[in-house]
Amino acid sequence: MRLNRLVIGIVAGCATVVISAMPSLAGQMPKTPPQAATAKAKPPAGMAADMAAKCQAMMADQEKMMTEIQAADQRLDSLVSKMNLASGTEKADATAAVVTEMVTQRRTMRDGMMKMQHGMMGHMMEHMQAGKDSMAMCPMMKPMGGMKN
Numbered sequence: 001m002r003l004n005r006l007v008i009g010i011v012a013g014c015a016t017v018v019i020s021a022m023p024s025l026a027g028q029m030p031k032t033p034p035q036a037a038t039a040k041a042k043p044p045a046g047m048a049a050d051m052a053a054k055c056q057a058m059m060a061d062q063e064k065m066m067t068e069i070q071a072a073d074q075r076l077d078s079l080v081s082k083m084n085l086a087s088g089t090e091k092a093d094a095t096a097a098v099v100t101e102m103v104t105q106r107r108t109m110r111d112g113m114m115k116m117q118h119g120m121m122g123h124m125m126e127h128m129q130a131g132k133d134s135m136a137m138c139p140m141m142k143p144m145g146g147m148k149n
Contacts, residue, residue, distance in 0.1 A: 051130055055138050058123055062140075065112060072105050 079101050083094035127135035 051126065051134065054123060054126065055140055058119065058140055061116065061119070065116065068112075069109075072108070076101055076105065 076098070079094070079098045083091065083098050086094040123138075123140075124135065127138055
Protein backbone atom coordinates (compact mmCIF):
# COMPACT_ATOMS: atom_id res chain seq x y z
CA MET A 1 0.00 0.00 0.00
CA ARG A 2 2.77 2.43 0.95
CA LEU A 3 4.81 1.50 -2.13
CA ASN A 4 1.69 2.05 -4.23
CA ARG A 5 1.40 5.63 -2.96
CA LEU A 6 5.09 6.24 -3.59
CA VAL A 7 4.77 5.06 -7.18
CA ILE A 8 1.64 7.17 -7.73
CA GLY A 9 3.41 10.20 -6.29
CA ILE A 10 6.49 9.73 -8.45
CA VAL A 11 4.43 9.25 -11.59
CA ALA A 12 2.32 12.33 -10.81
CA GLY A 13 5.44 14.40 -10.19
CA CYS A 14 7.14 13.26 -13.38
CA ALA A 15 3.97 13.97 -15.35
CA THR A 16 3.84 17.48 -13.87
CA VAL A 17 7.43 18.18 -14.87
CA VAL A 18 7.02 16.87 -18.41
CA ILE A 19 3.70 18.59 -19.05
CA SER A 20 4.85 21.92 -17.64
CA ALA A 21 7.96 21.85 -19.80
CA MET A 22 6.22 21.22 -23.09
CA PRO A 23 6.08 24.45 -25.12
CA SER A 24 3.19 23.19 -27.22
CA LEU A 25 1.02 23.05 -24.11
CA ALA A 26 2.20 26.40 -22.75
CA GLY A 27 -0.69 28.25 -24.35
CA GLN A 28 -3.22 25.75 -22.99
CA MET A 29 -2.17 26.02 -19.34
CA PRO A 30 -4.11 28.47 -17.19
CA LYS A 31 -2.25 31.70 -16.61
CA THR A 32 -1.70 32.55 -12.95
CA PRO A 33 -0.88 36.19 -12.32
CA PRO A 34 2.32 36.67 -10.29
CA GLN A 35 0.29 38.31 -7.51
CA ALA A 36 -1.79 35.14 -7.11
CA ALA A 37 1.26 33.02 -6.33
CA THR A 38 2.37 35.35 -3.56
CA ALA A 39 -1.17 35.84 -2.27
CA LYS A 40 -1.33 32.12 -1.41
CA ALA A 41 1.33 32.45 1.29
CA LYS A 42 -1.05 31.20 4.00
CA PRO A 43 -0.39 27.46 4.44
CA PRO A 44 -3.33 25.07 4.16
CA ALA A 45 -4.64 23.76 7.49
CA GLY A 46 -2.39 20.99 8.73
CA MET A 47 0.62 21.90 6.58
CA ALA A 48 3.75 23.28 8.22
CA ALA A 49 4.68 26.83 7.20
CA ASP A 50 8.12 25.77 5.96
CA MET A 51 6.60 23.07 3.75
CA ALA A 52 4.07 25.56 2.37
CA ALA A 53 6.94 27.96 1.60
CA LYS A 54 8.71 25.20 -0.31
CA CYS A 55 5.52 24.48 -2.26
CA GLN A 56 5.19 28.17 -3.14
CA ALA A 57 8.84 28.33 -4.24
CA MET A 58 8.32 25.31 -6.48
CA MET A 59 5.24 26.94 -8.02
CA ALA A 60 7.17 30.18 -8.56
CA ASP A 61 9.91 28.23 -10.35
CA GLN A 62 7.30 26.62 -12.59
CA GLU A 63 5.75 30.00 -13.39
CA LYS A 64 9.21 31.42 -14.20
CA MET A 65 9.87 28.51 -16.53
CA MET A 66 6.55 29.09 -18.34
CA THR A 67 7.46 32.77 -18.83
CA GLU A 68 10.86 31.78 -20.23
CA ILE A 69 9.22 29.31 -22.62
CA GLN A 70 6.86 32.00 -23.90
CA ALA A 71 9.81 34.36 -24.49
CA ALA A 72 11.69 31.60 -26.33
CA ASP A 73 8.63 30.94 -28.50
CA GLN A 74 8.47 34.63 -29.40
CA ARG A 75 12.17 34.65 -30.37
CA LEU A 76 11.66 31.61 -32.56
CA ASP A 77 8.50 33.05 -34.15
CA SER A 78 10.42 36.22 -35.02
CA LEU A 79 13.27 34.27 -36.62
CA VAL A 80 10.83 32.11 -38.60
CA SER A 81 9.04 35.23 -39.88
CA LYS A 82 12.37 36.67 -41.07
CA MET A 83 13.24 33.35 -42.70
CA ASN A 84 9.91 33.20 -44.54
CA LEU A 85 10.37 36.73 -45.90
CA ALA A 86 13.98 36.20 -46.98
CA SER A 87 15.20 34.95 -50.34
CA GLY A 88 18.49 33.81 -51.87
CA THR A 89 21.51 33.63 -49.58
CA GLU A 90 19.64 35.62 -46.92
CA LYS A 91 17.13 32.77 -46.70
CA ALA A 92 19.92 30.25 -46.06
CA ASP A 93 21.35 32.48 -43.32
CA ALA A 94 17.90 32.97 -41.78
CA THR A 95 17.24 29.21 -41.87
CA ALA A 96 20.55 28.60 -40.11
CA ALA A 97 19.53 31.13 -37.44
CA VAL A 98 16.22 29.29 -36.91
CA VAL A 99 17.94 25.91 -36.59
CA THR A 100 20.56 27.32 -34.20
CA GLU A 101 17.83 28.86 -32.01
CA MET A 102 15.88 25.60 -31.98
CA VAL A 103 18.95 23.61 -30.88
CA THR A 104 19.75 26.17 -28.18
CA GLN A 105 16.18 26.12 -26.88
CA ARG A 106 16.10 22.32 -26.83
CA ARG A 107 19.29 22.14 -24.79
CA THR A 108 18.03 24.80 -22.40
CA MET A 109 14.71 23.00 -22.00
CA ARG A 110 16.39 19.64 -21.39
CA ASP A 111 18.65 21.12 -18.72
CA GLY A 112 15.71 22.89 -17.08
CA MET A 113 13.61 19.71 -17.10
CA MET A 114 16.38 17.72 -15.46
CA LYS A 115 16.82 20.37 -12.76
CA MET A 116 13.08 20.64 -12.16
CA GLN A 117 12.63 16.86 -12.08
CA HIS A 118 15.34 16.57 -9.43
CA GLY A 119 13.71 19.34 -7.39
CA MET A 120 10.24 17.83 -7.77
CA MET A 121 11.40 14.41 -6.60
CA GLY A 122 13.03 15.96 -3.53
CA HIS A 123 9.90 18.00 -2.84
CA MET A 124 7.67 14.92 -3.08
CA MET A 125 9.94 12.99 -0.74
CA GLU A 126 9.65 15.80 1.82
CA HIS A 127 5.86 15.56 1.56
CA MET A 128 5.99 11.80 2.06
CA GLN A 129 8.11 12.24 5.18
CA ALA A 130 5.74 14.92 6.49
CA GLY A 131 2.79 12.54 6.62
CA LYS A 132 0.22 10.80 4.50
CA ASP A 133 -1.95 13.88 3.83
CA SER A 134 0.88 16.32 3.18
CA MET A 135 1.12 15.73 -0.57
CA ALA A 136 -2.64 16.05 -1.04
CA MET A 137 -2.44 19.55 0.49
CA CYS A 138 0.40 20.65 -1.79
CA PRO A 139 -0.74 23.49 -4.10
CA MET A 140 1.32 21.86 -6.88
CA MET A 141 -1.12 18.93 -6.85
CA LYS A 142 -4.27 21.07 -7.13
CA PRO A 143 -4.15 21.27 -10.97
CA MET A 144 -4.03 17.46 -11.04
CA GLY A 145 -7.10 17.12 -8.81
CA GLY A 146 -5.11 16.29 -5.69
CA MET A 147 -3.84 12.90 -4.66
CA LYS A 148 -6.27 10.05 -4.08
CA ASN A 149 -5.61 6.96 -1.90
